[in-house]
Amino acid sequence: xxxFDPRIIAFCCNWCSYVGADLAGTSRLQYPHNVRIxxxxxxGQVFPSYILKALELGADGVxxxxxHIGDCHYVSGNKKAEERFRMLLGxxxxxxxxxxxxxxxWISASEGVKFANTIKEFAREIKELGPRxxxxx
Amino acid sequence: xxxxGIYICHCGTxxxxxxxxxxxxxxxxxxxxxxxxxxxxxxxxxxxxxxxKEDIRSMDLDRVVVAACSPRMHESTYRKVLSEAGxxxxxxxxxxxxxxxxxxxxxxxxxxxxAFDLVRIAVAKVKKDESLESLPADVIQRxxxxxxxxxxxxTSLDIANIGYEVVLVEKEQSIGGRMSQLGKTFxxxxxxxxxxxxxxxxxxTNPKIRLHTYSxxxxxxxxxxxxxxxxxxxxxxxxxxxxxxxxxxxxRCPTKVPGEYDEGMGKRKAIxxxxxxxxxxxxxxxxxxxxxxxxxxxGICKKVCPAGAIDYExxxxxxxxxxxxxxxxxxxxxFDPTSKEELGYGRYKxxxxxxxxERLLHTAGPTKGEVIRPSDGAVPKRIAFVQCVGSRDEHAxxxxxxxxxxxxxxxxxxxxxxxxxxxIFIYYIDIRAFGKGYEEFYKRTQExxxxxxxxxxxxxxxxxxxxxxxxxxxxxxxxVMENEVDxxxxxxxxxxxxxxxxxxxxxxxxxxxxGFFMEAHAKLRPVETLVDGVFLAGxxxxxxxxxxxxxxxxxxxxxxxxxxxxxxxxxxxxxxEVDERLCRGCGDCKDICEYGAIELITLDSRNxxxxxxxxxxxxxxxxxxxxxxxxxxxxxxxxxxxAMLEAVLGGEA
Numbered sequence: 001x002x003x004f005d006p007r008i009i010a011f012c013c014n015w016c017s018y019v020g021a022d023l024a025g026t027s028r029l030q031y032p033h034n035v036r037i038x039x040x041x042x043x044g045q046v047f048p049s050y051i052l053k054a055l056e057l058g059a060d061g062v063x064x065x066x067x068h069i070g071d072c073h074y075v076s077g078n079k080k081a082e083e084r085f086r087m088l089l090g091x092x093x094x095x096x097x098x099x100x101x102x103x104x105x106w107i108s109a110s111e112g113v114k115f116a117n118t119i120k121e122f123a124r125e126i127k128e129l130g131p132r133x134x135x136x137x
Numbered sequence: 138x139x140x141x142g143i144y145i146c147h148c149g150t151x152x153x154x155x156x157x158x159x160x161x162x163x164x165x166x167x168x169x170x171x172x173x174x175x176x177x178x179x180x181x182x183x184x185x186x187x188x189x190k191e192d193i194r195s196m197d198l199d200r201v202v203v204a205a206c207s208p209r210m211h212e213s214t215y216r217k218v219l220s221e222a223g224x225x226x227x228x229x230x231x232x233x234x235x236x237x238x239x240x241x242x243x244x245x246x247x248x249x250x251x252a253f254d255l256v257r258i259a260v261a262k263v264k265k266d267e268s269l270e271s272l273p274a275d276v277i278q279r280x281x282x283x284x285x286x287x288x289x290x291x292t293s294l295d296i297a298n299i300g301y302e303v304v305l306v307e308k309e310q311s312i313g314g315r316m317s318q319l320g321k322t323f324x325x326x327x328x329x330x331x332x333x334x335x336x337x338x339x340x341x342t343n344p345k346i347r348l349h350t351y352s353x354x355x356x357x358x359x360x361x362x363x364x365x366x367x368x369x370x371x372x373x374x375x376x377x378x379x380x381x382x383x384x385x386x387x388x389r390c391p392t393k394v395p396g397e398y399d400e401g402m403g404k405r406k407a408i409x410x411x412x413x414x415x416x417x418x419x420x421x422x423x424x425x426x427x428x429x430x431x432x433x434x435x436g437i438c439k440k441v442c443p444a445g446a447i448d449y450e451x452x453x454x455x456x457x458x459x460x461x462x463x464x465x466x467x468x469x470x471x472f473d474p475t476s477k478e479e480l481g482y483g484r485y486k487x488x489x490x491x492x493x494x495e496r497l498l499h500t501a502g503p504t505k506g507e508v509i510r511p512s513d514g515a516v517p518k519r520i521a522f523v524q525c526v527g528s529r530d531e532h533a534x535x536x537x538x539x540x541x542x543x544x545x546x547x548x549x550x551x552x553x554x555x556x557x558x559x560x561i562f563i564y565y566i567d568i569r570a571f572g573k574g575y576e577e578f579y580k581r582t583q584e585x586x587x588x589x590x591x592x593x594x595x596x597x598x599x600x601x602x603x604x605x606x607x608x609x610x611x612x613x614x615x616x617v618m619e620n621e622v623d624x625x626x627x628x629x630x631x632x633x634x635x636x637x638x639x640x641x642x643x644x645x646x647x648x649x650x651x652g653f654f655m656e657a658h659a660k661l662r663p664v665e666t667l668v669d670g671v672f673l674a675g676x677x678x679x680x681x682x683x684x685x686x687x688x689x690x691x692x693x694x695x696x697x698x699x700x701x702x703x704x705x706x707x708x709x710x711x712x713x714e715v716d717e718r719l720c721r722g723c724g725d726c727k728d729i730c731e732y733g734a735i736e737l738i739t740l741d742s743r744n745x746x747x748x749x750x751x752x753x754x755x756x757x758x759x760x761x762x763x764x765x766x767x768x769x770x771x772x773x774x775x776x777x778x779x780a781m782l783e784a785v786l787g788g789e790a
Contacts, residue, residue, distance in 0.1 A: 033247045033251050050775070075667070
């Protein structure tokens with residue numbers, strides 16, 4: 001049997017986290033290949049339905065990454081993201097999904113190391129959780 | 138019909154070393170609607186760009202995907218390629234297969250697989266992209282400068298000297314700001330007035346500068362290139378056009394009150410100018426203290442004024458100005474040390490602030506430059522300076538105010554020059570002599586016998602003779618020391634101006650955790666704010682000395698000129714738009730918008746949201762808030778996102 005190779009989607013904001021991910025690259029930091037980054041203008045632009053859609057399509061984990069609180073390029077988009085994320089967490093169980101499959105992170109443009117470490121950690125956790133279709137989710 | 142071209146860059150071996158470019162090209166060619174896939178060694182080079190342009194023209198491509206480095210590197214390069222080849226530059230997507238694939242992974246097969254996913258995502262997105270046109274907006278080629286201290290003066294002069302008009306608004310009755318209160322300045326000891334007053338005169342005589350003193354900005358609306366400001370010109374109680382500045386009114390006014398400009402160390406009249414070289418040299422009637430206004434008696438100033446300028450009943454005037462950019466140079470307030478009760482300021486007469494000492498040392502100040510202690514007018518022979526009052530303090534402000542070390546050292550040296558037998562103690566945590574010539578200046582003062590005591594002052598208490606005892610933990614000797622001195626000077630730090638919250642709200646700019654206005658980027662955008670067209674200069678942005686203030690003011694001038702030297706500005710089209718047919722007019726989007734970019738309009742007798750394209754920054758918050766999906770962020774739509782997710786998770790493109 002082949003090893004479980006999770007599929008992770010990361011919505012990264014244009015101003016902080018996407019740049020942090022780029023910095024991980026420029027710094028040649030290695031992290032698991034499982035993540036696919038989708039650039040958004042702001043974490044506050046991520047509809048809750050994006051996460052649900054990704055999960056519906058079989059993603060094993062979904063991350064939203066934005067600027068640190070207080071640093072949002074658009075003043076308060078990350079706070080809005082946080083509220084919506086909390087709401088999402090609340091319905092994960094109802095949907096029969098493990099809440100650990102979704103994640104909200106603040107990663108600044110200077111935190112290439114944090115980006116790489118976060119992906120490592122998230123990928124490890126998702127591997128531990130196992131595949132969605134293999135389980136009951 | 139969609140006709141997509143995909144171009145894969147090798148970036149030398151940066152990409153091709155970890156991604157099987159040929160395999161990637163083979164897979165990409167099978168994606169739906171893709172007409173051509175090519176790979177090239179360096180796509181950003183001229184021949185690389187030409188390759189794309191030729192294909193667009195010869196193969197009628199209508200959309201392009203570039204798989205290369207981060208869009209932050211070359212998105213604008215390839216947008217230009219599309220434009221030059223005759224298709225809309227927004228019909229481009231970049232698959233970031235370098236920073237986010239080849240540079241961060243080490244298994245070639247897996248990395249190639251990931252790169253293909255990134256290309257699929259880009260293809261799905263580019264199909265949903267729409268042609269967008271930049272929005273042209275006319276620019277009003279004038280700048281509003283708020284605050285006429287040295288920062289605002291420098292910014293205004295720089296802009297006016299290039300040939301553009303400036304509207305300079307000053308809250309006080311004269312321009313000059315905090316710098317005009319200073320006597321000599323470190324480290325060169327040149328007199329502040331000698332270097333400042335010529336600039337002030339330049340401001341008043343420059344035909345390009347429209348000066349509103351004793352005025353406050355009350356309202357600002359609009360956006361970059363098109364701001365509209367409402368300015369209240371407060372009544373001076375006299376007609377400034379008639380006043381000749383002869384000073385007869387001030388000389389004859391019978392009322393004396395403590396002068397704010399002298400930090401309470403001297404007295405002023407109820408009709409007064411701040412200082413002899415005030416610009417404009419026109420007095421103001423202090424309505425709270427004028428006996429005629431409060432009690433209906435006196436009226437001497439009106440009788441003696443040879444120009445007949447006095448008019449007690451004169452009301453405020455509102456003027457309106459149109460500008461294209463705004464520079465905030467509103468300055469700082471000195472920290473009020475009364476909250477530091479242990480230091481006794483306000484309770485003990487012989488505990489004064491550094492700015493009060495500055496006024497005493499000023500040759501045009503209340504004592505004509507003689508340092509005397511407030512309790513008995515005696516010349517103090519033992520003086521203690523207490524550093525970091527209100528700065529580097531967990532209980533007040535955490536930041537360093539940057540000027541207090543040098544300010545204390547400078548004043549200590551000046552006192553020592555007047556009174557070589559004076560004993561001076563400077564209680565410090567660290568001496569920060571960071572500027573050009575500062576360390577040398579600090580060394581010089583040490584040679585003059587000024588004693589530097591390392592340790593924060595814990596308490597000051599008063600003796601019966603008016604002397605004060607400074608108790609401090611000497612961190613070099615490791616013991617608590619008490620030192621009786623004739624006078625203690627608190628080196629108070631800088632704090633945001635008391636009215637800075639008002640200015641923040643007027644302009645919608647942000648403040649940092651220290652309360653000062655926040656720059657757009659700590660290193661690379663130090664004079665910009667996050668509001669386009671609004672810039673910062675001087676201590677409004679954070680504590681700084683005169684050289685740094687002037688440098689930043691010149692930066693703000695150049696940034697403001699960068700906006701208003703254009704007749705027309707191109708605004709980014711990547712903003713939200715409302716489908717007014719669908720909109721239910723609930724207003725949730727209006728509430729969530731941080732930029733006031735959304736208004737509710739009446740459309741066929743119902744409400745609908747409308748977005749001001751010049752104010753919208755394209756964050757997309759409103760699109761999520763919208764109850765029925767009638768707002769979308771251009772080229773970042775939910776349908777595009779779903780298509781991308783389908784492409785990468787559903788395995789289709």
